[in-house]
Amino acid sequence: MSSDVPDPTDVEARAVENVRIEDEMEQSYIDYAMSVIAGRALPRVEDGLKPVHRRILYAMHEMGVSSGSSHRKSSSIVGETMGDYHPHGDSAIYDTLVRMAQDFSMRYPLVDGQGNFGSMDGDPAAAQRYTEARMSPISEELLEDIEKDTVDFSANYDDRLQEPDVLPAAFPNLLVNGSSGIAVGMSTNIPPHNLGEVIDATIELIDNPDATVEDLMEHVKGPDFPTGANIVGRDAIYSAYKTGRGRLRVRAEFEVEEWKNGRERIVVTELPFQSNKARLVERIAEDVNEGEIEGISDLRDESDRDGVRVVIELKRGANSEVVKNKLLENHLEKTFGVINLALVDGQPQVLSLKETLEEYVAHRREVVRRRSEYDLEEAEDRAHILEGRLKAVENAEDVVELIRDSETRSDAKENLQDAYGFSQDQADHIVRMQLGSLTSMEAAEIEDEYEEVQAEIERLTAILESEQKLLEVIKDELREVKDEYGDERRTSIVEDQGTVTHEDLIPEEEVFVVMTEDDYVKRMPIEDFDPQGRGGKGIIGADVKEGDRVSTVFRANTHDYLLCFTNQGKVYQLKTYEIPEMGRTARGKSAVNILDLDDGEDITAIVDTDALADDEFVTMVTRNGYVKRTAGEEFDNIRSTGIIASDLEEGDELVDVEVTDGTKDLVIATEGGMTIRFDEDEVRAMGRNARGVNGIKLEGDDAVAGLVATDEADDKALLTVTRNGYGKRTRLSEYSRQSRYGKGLIDIKTGDRNGPVTAVKAVDDDDQLVVMSEDGQIMRTRVDEISTVGRNTMGVIVMEVEGDDAVASVDVVPVESLESDIEEDADVDADAADD
Incomplete structure (x- = not known):
């Protein structure tokens, strides 16, 4: 290096400022965030435009590309906008230009496009060198009188030119065309509206500055989407207009048509805003192939330039209401989240309908x-x-x-x-x-x-x-x-009559649900099993494959929402009608699509959510004798993959569950025939992840078989059923209260004849009992067939099991659940007598 040239390493800085890096990063991030919020992502309340939209329109205005001129190459418009006003890349500018030209994206397009500008199927627009554009007539209303010093101007990015901070906007474009965008830490999602309605509301506000949101809604009925469809209910609209936030249910327009050979078809003619039609058809087809939607024989898209037409043909005999509601549940209804966020004096603000118009x-x-x-x-x-x-x-x-x-x-x-x-x-x-x-x-x-x-x-x-x-x-x-x-509304507003769900279409009836260790499951009407005398073999209730065996049988109503507790301490939520209904000799269907059970995980207890209030408790007992209570409110939101109900130590299993209210006594029974009764207050309430406290002191290899909740006034009996099919009833009053974690009293004599205890239930004399064996035999009998005896007895035969078969599960059918069936039978008998 020449001696005349100074060494740059020897040059001293004019000033060095020491700054904490966290302070600098915080301030820099705030500056960046505000730049995104105010300079890119959010629209101004006055003209409803983001900077990129405003710059495109102003560049076209300056170029003379008006609605009365010839179309110009999109690449020319993009180039002028990028070179003079918006130096953020041509693809972002062209994407914005394309959206402003799409009549399915904007209620009143601001650009008149010529060429391929994309479609509702998600097809992209042609490259900008192939398409042409000019301003649409209505966009000129946004720029009207801009030369007359009506708005402020600022220097462009390189100080060569001046650009408008906002457009004069001869109509409320923010509401008319809506807007969407994601800034830093906030987002906006404003639906489009009908021009005439918004203008009428604006005039109403000018004439009556004290007008309320309700007054303005006399004119603005609700959003008006370019794709039409229906908004369900008015309450959500009012909430959105009142607070600036709301969730609208937008439903496709369709009708069920009678077709040839007595078959029906569903024809969809309008889709919710921002739906991808091709993807929608594809997803429906996937659900049909996977068995999620049954009853559809054919599906095709017959849409053309005149509008949407998706045809869904149904199989002969298919219930169109079931198919329609399944489609609504998963495909033909969307939620539009309204966030009426815009820049007011440079600051983001959530606005009500009235504030926006003001x-x-x-x-x-x-x-x-x-x-x-x-x-x-x-x-x-x-x-x-x-x-x-x-x-x-x-x-x-x-x-x-x-x-x-x-x-x-x-x-x-x-x-x-x-x-x-x-x-x-x-x-x-x-x-x-x-x-x-x-x-x-x-x-x-x-x-x-x-x-x-x-x-x-x-x-x-x-x-x-x-x-x-x-x-x-x-x-x-x-x-x-x-x-x-001005034009007519495209989106209709329909009253929320209460969505007809799949559940509404399922007959309400009492059923037996059978599950096996290999996770096969099915339901069968109780009426398929007539009551028998005790000691019978029962009839076939499930065709269990070799190596599998029944693990659980329980009674439920088809409309019940059930909490299913498993031996591994997890709980799942199940809708009974989601379980396939099958005949007695059917094996059942794999439960993998109903409950996401792990290998070796079996359902051991069922709780009906209708019987569980937030001020009640879910009380659980494990095989090793631990007992715990957890507030019912902790089971309100259960994921499809289940949640933890109780923490279990290695080798322990969850055995039984009862719903209690804080005033009950708990009765724990063991496989060896012992029972203990104590006040539930001795078990403090604890969270789902807790293990619990000791409930009964087990001897040897004994294990807990079940749990019953009772009180002093309870006149019920404790029903005990053993593995070999024997059982007995004993009044609960004979089980005296003790302190928690004692050895308890003898309940039933086990041994070679009886085998270990399988289940214990609290029963009334009028109840019925359903007993199922591991090999799939099922028997329904009356409780009063079983003798009421003292505690320390052998019991009587309840169900005859043969060979290596054994009782797998027991459930009680309360008399009140049978009353409707009895009344129906009485009505049939009366009708027969009249005939």
Whole structure:
């Protein structure tokens, strides 16, 4: 390096400022966030446009690409916008231009596109070099009078040009076309509306500044999407307009048609806003192939340029209501989350419907005022010139002679000013006048123009001096826009009659649900099993494959929502009607699509959610004798993959569950025939992840078989059933209360004949019992067939099991659940007697 050139490493910094890195990062991030919020992602409340939309329209305005001009290449428009106003990349600009031209994305497109601008199927637009565009007529209303100093301008990114901070906006575009965007830590999602309705509401607000949201909703019925469809219910609309936030249910427009050979088909003609039609059809087809939706024989898209038409053909005998509601549940209904967030004075703000319109009216008031001032100044300047011309015409001969006698044009101007008192502007104009302007006809035209200009000055002065007249101008201009561009609503608003769900279409009946260790499951109507006397073999209830065996049988109503507790301490939620109904000899269906059970995980207890209140407890007992209570409210939200109900130590299993209210006694029974009864208050309430406390002291290899909750006034009996099919009833009053974690009392004699205890239940004399064996035999019998005896007894035969078979599960059918069946049978008998 030459000695004359200084070494850059020797150059000292002029100033060094020490800054904490966390402070610098915090401030830099805030600056970045505000730049995104105010400069890119959120629209301004006045014109409803983000900077990129505004810059595209202004660039087209400056290029002269109006609605009356020929189309220009999109690449040309994108290039001008990027080069002069928006240096953020051509793809972002072109994507915005494309969306402004799509009639399925914008309620009133701001760009008139020519060429391929994409489709509802998610097809992308052609490259910008192939498409052409120009402004649509309604977008010119946003730019109307922008040359008349109606809005503020700022320097563009390189200080070469000026760009508008906001457009004059002759209509409330924020509501009319809506907006969506994601900023840093916030987002906006404003639905489009009908132009005529929004203008009517704006005029209503101008006439009545105290109008409420309810008053404005007399005009604005709700969002009006470009794709039509239906909004379900008005409450969500009101909430969105009142608070600026809401969730709207948007439902496709469709109808069920009678088709050939007695079959039906569902024809969809309008889709919810922002739906991808091709993807929608694809997802429906996937659900049909996977068995999620049954009854569909064919599916095709017959849409064309005239509109949407998706045809769903049903199989012969298919229930169209079931198919329709399944489609609504998963495909034909979407939720539109309204977040009416916009920039107000540079700050993001969530606005109600009234606040949005108030901000727009304030903007238009300023625009009309500034325009009127501009026009007034122009009119006064013109009147001043016309006054000079009229004076010159009155003194035509002297003026001509004075100009002719002047040596130069400057002398002529000075002489005119001195002789007649003309101003500089008037003198300049008179010197440039042609002699033909001095004719009597020209003089009359000047007089007429002067009178018109004076009238305009009076009109503009009146507007500026009267707030009422200014507001009348705003209203008149809004009415003109409505008359020019207003149209009918596309989106209908339907009352929420309560969605008819799949559940509503399922008959309500009592059923038995059978599950096996290999996770096969099915349901069968209770009516398929007539009551038998105790000691019978029962009948086939499931065709269990070799190596599998029944693990659980329980009674439920088809409309029940059940909490299913498993031996591994997890709980799942199950809708009974989701279990397939099958005959007695059927094996069942794999439960993998119903409950996401792990290998070796079996259901050991069922709780009906209708019987569980938030102030009650789920009380659980494990095989090793631990007991715990957990508040019912902790089981409100259960994922499809289940949640932890109880923490288990290694080798332990959850055995049984009861619902208690804090006043019960708990009775724990063991496989070895022991029972213990104690106050549930001895078990403190704890969370789902707790293990619990000791409930009974087990001896040897004994294990807990079940749990029963009772109270002092309970006249029920404790039913005990053993593995070999024996059982007995003993009044619960015979089980005296002890302290928790004792050995308990003898309940039933086990041994070779009885085998270990399988289940214990609290029963009334009128109840019925369903017993199922591991090999799939099922028997329904009356509880009063089983003798009521003391605690320390052998019991009687309840169900005869053969060979290596054994009782797998026991459940009780309460008398109240049978009353409707009894009444129905009585009605049938009465009808038969009448016949």
